[in-house]
Amino acid sequence: MIRKVVSASVIVTLAASTLAACSGSGSNGQAVGTTKDTSKPGEAKSMPKIYIYQNTGALNQKPEGSVPEKLEEMKKMYMEKLNIEPVAIVPPKGSEGEKLNLLLGSKDEIDTFQGAWDEYAPKGAIIPLNDLLDKYGQDVKKAWPQEAWDYMKDKDGKIWGVPRGVPSVHYPVWVRSDWMKKLNLKMPQTVDELEAVLKAFKEQDPDGNGKADTIPMMTDLNGIKNGLMGGFVEYGNSNWMDPADNKLKPVELAPGFKDFVAKMADWYQKGYIYKEAFAKFDPLELLKTNRVGTSSMWYSRVTLLFPQIKPGLPPEADYEIIRNLQGPKGKLITATAANTSAMVITKKAKHPDAVMKFINHQYQDLPTNSLNAAFGTNWKYVGNSKSEIELLNKDIAYAGEYMVSLGLATENKYSFNDPVKKMHADYLNKEILNLSIAKMPVDATIMYDKKLLQEKIPTLGDLDRLRNEELVKFVTGARPVSDFDKYIDQLYKAGLDKWIEEYTRQYNERKK
Structure with a gap:
């Protein structure tokens, strides 16, 4: 029976969340999917290349990456449809962050990746997207609700990324x-x-x-x-x-x-x-x-x-x-508040318009284009509806290197006709946005300035560590609950007064 699906919002495409939770992996962080220049002598090379750092989690279905022939097939499809040549950079498993920072700090090309925009914008590593979204990202804009875009904006209204999620229920019992x-x-x-x-x-x-x-x-x-x-x-x-x-x-x-x-x-x-x-x-x-x-x-x-x-x-x-x-x-x-995780475009991008066009294409004709980006030709709709799909071959050939449309704006548009994937699809379609069963954090909509927090609270890292480590000690019995008041004193000695002062200041400044 084909299940009815609900409208969009929150974390990963079912491609990525079926695969869920950690970054894609690969051999040695090399760019894959490139082709030889086929232009004739003297002919203008008008097709832009865009370099996609695939750290979204899309490769979890096949961590080693695609069969080269299938990746080439997908690349040619995008070249023909969009006049854009995508180049996937597959990071080494376990050191995705290190590889990303190396690329951003080098002369090597990298155009788009997934990251917390408020970490990279202050460093000048990424660009605001307002104009690009207006010109080339209309389908992206329509796919996400306003509350998702609110997490992408700084205090001046600049949009720094394509959303990954909205508040959701992630921890049911x-x-x-x-x-x-x-x-x-x-x-x-x-x-x-x-x-x-x-x-x-x-x-x-x-x-x-x-x-x-x-x-x-x-x-x-x-x-x-x-x-x-x-x-x-x-x-x-x-x-x-x-x-x-x-x-x-x-x-x-x-x-x-x-x-x-x-x-x-x-x-x-x-x-x-x-x-x-x-x-x-x-x-x-x-x-x-x-x-x-x-x-x-x-x-x-x-x-x-x-x-x-x-x-x-x-x-x-x-x-x-x-x-x-x-x-x-x-x-x-x-409930888990949304965050600043997003698909961003780097300052190094030579063709930011092409990057946005590429992202926007995956939000067109949903969920077809996002499914193609995730599974290539290895899927089909069940029946005449676009609400249920099945994979054609359990042996994955194309792993999803070009997948950039992550989040419930795409993933809860469909479900799988597969007993292994049905439970996950049902949760995404029926449960994850049911906020009525959860409490919403008081400051869920507040976008704190992380850099300023670190400046104003020099011991922020120590406080975060204490809060986690001592809770574990209390629960496991390594520290008696009778020590709780001493623990609170310990937090104050570690700078909790400054924590309270700066968080209160930013909260009052940013609350609506």
Whole structure:
């Protein structure tokens, strides 16, 4: 049955998010997809080349990159249609940022890449796009809502990038519904009821392997902050305005934060939270063990990974979202605000108009052109609708080196007729923009000046590190919760007063 899809907004094209989460990789950071000059002697070379640094995540479907012949085929297609020759630069896996900085600082050509525009604009590495969008990017402009463009603008109204997202729900709590049925448990609605489910999973061997090795909750640092904290803190994982002095303060100073810490520490001590949650671990390998009862990690850790390993699990195995979970202070989930991540055009670009034309083409005739950029000729529509597609060959030949139209402006325009990809597509089409189930950060729409923050708060890096490291220590028991007041004193000694002063100043200056 063909599913109806909703209108646009937020992170990655299903090409990139089906593949999700990390940058594309390649051999040695070399430009690929170039061709010999075929112009005749004396003939003007009028076809511009544009150099695409492919760090968007589009290559996750095939990290090693395309079969050369297929990449050449795609390049020629763009040359014929747009009179533009795209050249893909595939960065070395694990050092994408280093390679990017080297290219930006060298004489080598690089025209467009994905990055936080407010990091690169102050360095003079990229250009504003207002005029280019007006002249050559009409389809890009129409594809994204105004709230997405707001994250792309500086205080003077200059637009520095093509959006990647809008506020979204990234950290739902999933539960093994077959285990719930097996243990005759009802779907939890409160933190206490969720705790009872975790306890049952821990003690009643729902996987039936005869061992007390069930993992009641798979999570990580961001998972507990964005998926659970809201039940204990009024504004969730967010800065908040203290009515006592009208100053913006970090969540650690909010009423209820200590209660959240104590609850997480209690769950960890009881074995409800995976013992390696705050170290590096492989969620895919963990799910393969058939021991994970719930997850509060980034949604794709379930939507992308679970369908891959489901055939090796009992046929009834399934995960469902626990809806309407409430804590003492309301909803558990905190929505993820949009950010400054964008497709940007470099100051070095010799043909910025061609770059914008190339990007704009992928926003035309949606989702067809974005699907071509992602999958080449290896896909087709199911039936007569443009709402469902299927891949023609599981052996990927074209990997997506020319994909630049990332985000829900393109990706929730379609779904896959594929059991492995269906769960992820359903989440993007039906769940990710349902902000009613989450708390919105107080300063979600505030574009802080990162450079100025670093200047005004010399210890900003130390504060960020302390906030993460000490939370992990509290939860894992490496530091007793009774030390919480000492921890707050530690933050002040590290410069929290300056943090509060500068964040409050910028918040008041920028709030609408």
